[in-house]
Amino acid sequence: MKLGAFDLHAISDGTFQLDGGQMFAVVPKVLWEKRISADERNRIRLGLNCLLIRTGRHNILVETGIGDKFEAKFNDIYGVDHCKSVPAELQKLNLQPQDIDIVINTHLHFDHCGWNVRSENGKLVPTFPRARYFVQRGEWEDAHHATERNRASYVERFFAAAEAQTEFLDGEAEIVPGVQVEIGAGHTRWMQCVRVKSEGDTAYFPADLVPTTAHLPFPWMTSFDLYPLETLASKKRFLPELAEANALLVFAHDPCVPWARLVTIEGRISAQPVE
Numbered sequence: 001m002k003l004g005a006f007d008l009h010a011i012s013d014g015t016f017q018l019d020g021g022q023m024f025a026v027v028p029k030v031l032w033e034k035r036i037s038a039d040e041r042n043r044i045r046l047g048l049n050c051l052l053i054r055t056g057r058h059n060i061l062v063e064t065g066i067g068d069k070f071e072a073k074f075n076d077i078y079g080v081d082h083c084k085s086v087p088a089e090l091q092k093l094n095l096q097p098q099d100i101d102i103v104i105n106t107h108l109h110f111d112h113c114g115w116n117v118r119s120e121n122g123k124l125v126p127t128f129p130r131a132r133y134f135v136q137r138g139e140w141e142d143a144h145h146a147t148e149r150n151r152a153s154y155v156e157r158f159f160a161a162a163e164a165q166t167e168f169l170d171g172e173a174e175i176v177p178g179v180q181v182e183i184g185a186g187h188t189r190w191m192q193c194v195r196v197k198s199e200g201d202t203a204y205f206p207a208d209l210v211p212t213t214a215h216l217p218f219p220w221m222t223s224f225d226l227y228p229l230e231t232l233a234s235k236k237r238f239l240p241e242l243a244e245a246n247a248l249l250v251f252a253h254d255p256c257v258p259w260a261r262l263v264t265i266e267g268r269i270s271a272q273p274v275e
Helices: 020-024 072-077 086-092 137-144 160-165 228-244
Strands: 006-019 043-054 059-062 102-104 117-120 123-126 132-136 166-169 173-176 179-183 192-198 201-205 248-250 259-265 268-273
Touching (some): 006 020, 006 086, 006 192, 020 043, 132 137, 160 166, 201 228, 228 259, 228 268
Parallel strands (some): 059 102, 132 166, 201 248
Antiparallel strands (some): 043 059, 173 179, 192 201, 248 259, 259 268
16 A cells, blocks of 8 residues: 555565463453454464564665575474565566565564575575664664573574664664654563554554564563563554554554554544555
């Protein structure tokens, strides 16, 4: 879709599945299953949604999906469905990996940076050979020094080989005119959200701060959030302002609604689907 002078494309890397209880933490199943149904293993289907921003001067990819480097056992546990892939979806838009100028990782969990690198002749190399990769310095350090609490979420081979092309940020920054990142702490300490502005219109990629449309209510968050009270504070800071601006919110993990306009109806922030 058009956002001012920019073109935005929702890019899918397929779907995967996580335990519904993990995705909704303290929210009882009798409530969350009204919005997203679970399978016999209590898993819910989630999208792997990335965002391509075409400014006219730069091709910017926000997130790179889950990638193709997991073994069969992992794919079974997490119900990974490679019905789509980032490289194939880019090719449909007549873009090759070398056409991507910038990659922004909101954080470095395996389902957000899977295509940062690829295997070439048995060696891992950056998938996007010309791109500058942007990540928060604190996130990079946490990913390399994971604890028992978050170790399963970080897979170094997914991102380490792109270090030479990676630029480390320390807080809010403008990547190019109209595209900036800002800290949305909670899911991880240094997760960054992406704000896109052009000709008075706004799009926002909150990553796992609001992974699906079901997570718009302030207390609806995941058990993966390392700092849930900071997640709550970040949602209260960003969502009312974005709803007032009727911003386009991009949902990283919604399997059916990759983006929607935020509106406030009777005091409640809601998602209004767009074509």
